[in-house]
Amino acid sequence: MRKIDPYASLRIKEFNIFLLVRFALVFGWSMQFIIIEWQVYSITKNPLSLGIIGLMEVVPAVSMALFAGHIVDQKEKRNLLAICTAAFSLISLGLFFITWPAATEGWSTNSILYSIYALVFVGGFLRSFFGPTIFSLIALIVPKKLYPNAATWSSSTWQLASVLGPAFAGFSIHWMGVHWSLCVVFMLVLFSLSLVFFIKRKPILNPKIGEPVMQSLKEGITFVYKTKAIFGAITLDMVSVLFGGAVALLPIYAQDILKVGPEGFGALRAAPAIGAFLTMLITAYIPISKNAGKKLLLAIFGFGICIIVFGLSSIFWISIVALFFSGVTDGISMVIRQTIFQLKTPDHMRGRVASVNSMFTGSSNELGAFESGVTAKLMGTVTAVVFGGTMTLITVVATGIVSPSFRALDLTKDLEAHENSEE
Numbered sequence: 500m501r502k503i504d505p506y507a508s509l510r511i512k513e514f515n516i517f518l519l520v521r522f523a524l525v526f527g528w529s530m531q532f533i534i535i536e537w538q539v540y541s542i543t544k545n546p547l548s549l550g551i552i553g554l555m556e557v558v559p560a561v562s563m564a565l566f567a568g569h570i571v572d573q574k575e576k577r578n579l580l581a582i583c584t585a586a587f588s589l590i591s592l593g594l595f596f597i598t599w600p601a602a603t604e605g606w607s608t609n610s611i612l613y614s615i616y617a618l619v620f621v622g623g624f625l626r627s628f629f630g631p632t633i634f635s636l637i638a639l640i641v642p643k644k645l646y647p648n649a650a651t652w653s654s655s656t657w658q659l660a661s662v663l664g665p666a667f668a669g670f671s672i673h674w675m676g677v678h679w680s681l682c683v684v685f686m687l688v689l690f691s692l693s694l695v696f697f698i699k700r701k702p703i704l705n706p707k708i709g710e711p712v713m714q715s716l717k718e719g720i721t722f723v724y725k726t727k728a729i730f731g732a733i734t735l736d737m738v739s740v741l742f743g744g745a746v747a748l749l750p751i752y753a754q755d756i757l758k759v760g761p762e763g764f765g766a767l768r769a770a771p772a773i774g775a776f777l778t779m780l781i782t783a784y785i786p787i788s789k790n791a792g793k794k795l796l797l798a799i800f801g802f803g804i805c806i807i808v809f810g811l812s813s814i815f816w817i818s819i820v821a822l823f824f825s826g827v828t829d830g831i832s833m834v835i836r837q838t839i840f841q842l843k844t845p846d847h848m849r850g851r852v853a854s855v856n857s858m859f860t861g862s863s864n865e866l867g868a869f870e871s872g873v874t875a876k877l878m879g880t881v882t883a884v885v886f887g888g889t890m891t892l893i894t895v896v897a898t899g900i901v902s903p904s905f906r907a908l909d910l911t912k913d914l915e916a917h918e919n920s921e922e
Contacts (some may be wrong), residue, residue, distance in 0.1 A: 505783040508649040514640050516697045518656045521633065523691035524584065525657050527684045529664030530671075531591060533768055534684070535615060537668075537761065538598065538677050540750040542612055546880065549747055550872020555616045559623035560857070567627040568854025569715045572847065576636040577700045583628050584692045590625065591685040593618045598678040631853035638841065638849055639701040647788060647910075650837035655779040658830065661772035669765015719851025729843050731905040732795065732836045733856055735898060739799045739832075742890035747871040751880050757815050770819045774826025775833065782834045792908030795835045796899050801828035803891030810884030842910055 508514050539548050571579060597614045633653075641649040671680040723729055753764035787794055805825035812818045844852045874883035899906050 505648070508641050508645045508652055511641055511645075513698050514637075514649065514652075516694055517636065517640055518652065520580075520584075520691045520694045520698075521653065522656050522660045523687050523694070524587070524629075525660035526664040526667075527591065527687035527691070528587070529661050530668040530687075531594065531681065531684045533665045533668035533765075534672060534677055534680050535594070535619065536747075536750050537672055537764070539612065539615060540754070542608055546748065546751055546875040547872050548612075549750060550876075551616065552619055553747060553872070555619040556623035556626065559620055560627045563624050563627040564854045564857055565716045565719070565851070566712065567857075568631045568719055568851035569712055571628065571631040571635055571850030571854070572715070573703070573850075575700055575703055576632055576639060577695065577698050579628070579632050580636060580698075581692065581695045583625060583632060584688060584695055586625050587622070587629075588685060588688040588692060590618050590622050591681065591688050595678065595681040595685055598681055600678070627854065627857065630857035631850040634840070634853035634856075635849040636698075636701065638846060640698070646841040647838045648783065650841050651779055651783045651834050654830075654833050654837055655776055655783070658772050658776035658779060658826075658833075662769050662776055665768035665772070666765045669761045669763075669768065673761045715851065719848060719855060722848055723852055723855045726843055727902075727904055728792075728839050728908050729852065729856075731792075731898065731902060731908075732839050735795065735799055735895070736832065736836055738894040739802055739891045742887040742894070748875055748880055748884060751875065752818065756813060756880065757818060759815055763815065767818060767822060770822035771826030771829065774823040774828075775830030776826075778827045778830030779834055782831070787831065787835060788838060788910035790908075791835050791839065791910045792905045795832055795908075796895055796906065798828045798831040798835070800892060800895045802832065803888045803895065806888030806891065807885050810881050810888060838910060839908075 535552060536549060539552060540546075542548075594615065597611055597618070637649055637653055638646070668680060671683060723733070749764060749767050753759050753761070753767055757763060757767075759767070802825050805821050805828060809818055809821035809825065812821060840852065840856065871883055871887065874886060877883075878886065
């Protein structure tokens, strides 16, 4: 058996630059989302307003996802990432302006609120391009035999930024207020934009340049549906995030249930990402491709249990622990899913497969926020979180029963095939 090098992909200079770009973007994006949540709930004191934030992003993200995947497969990926990042900087600048009292003097509360929603809506269109572009670019930077290792480090970078971004957002709201916190976000995005150009332009591997849009989209959807490993992973992640989206209600827990203020809010928001990050660092040393199907089912089942415990808790440290272990289980799930996508997707279809994934799983984060906001309004916050965790458990059990082929999924042979193809 070949010795595992946990740092193999990190020995590639461009991949390190890519990770730094991704870190800055995710740090800024997650910071921005937390600040927006805090500001909107502070203005409205209505749980439904948190759900509307998710809805404003999910509608354009879903409507544009498939078309975005087609564009990504047709275009050069480095420049596309630069365009997306530049557009993100304009959104951040807009939010900075809207939260500046001197600039919005005379504006009504509703005008400020609707302006925030409008920028979030535009960001939803942008999100539909980010996911497929990043997914496709990884495969052009590292060789195929390093896909699982690169997926682990890329996901770990995402989680690290997700740890530090929300935590810093909570503290920065306390230290410098919402407005100047959004200025930090804007500077981070400009920094990431400057780094993108240190990555070389990449070849376009799609042999069907100029293919009709509808034919291209049909091919992508058909591939995902027929590839049961990808379809099963997407379905599981979509349902668990949709019903287990307790993080959307964290402002309510921080302000009204646990009463821990913005610092505690940052800690609550960071706890799951810390758990996921530590877990993914471990998986760089201990690959989890063997019996991947069973491990994915068990990880999501554990995630559901953690969400239920968090929902029922009224003690801060128990809530932190529950969220931490929800991150541990989610980290395992994320690495397995990313490895499935990288190993099972041909190069010329990466944009479309990633777009289908983002359409259902990426958008389910925002749709989950809307679902959580609505159920919290109808059932109460605690009941809504417990309900979501319970639905996650039911989905995992049902998937394990009706799909024995997914339960038996093992990625070891796929990984060996990629290694042999490059020798």
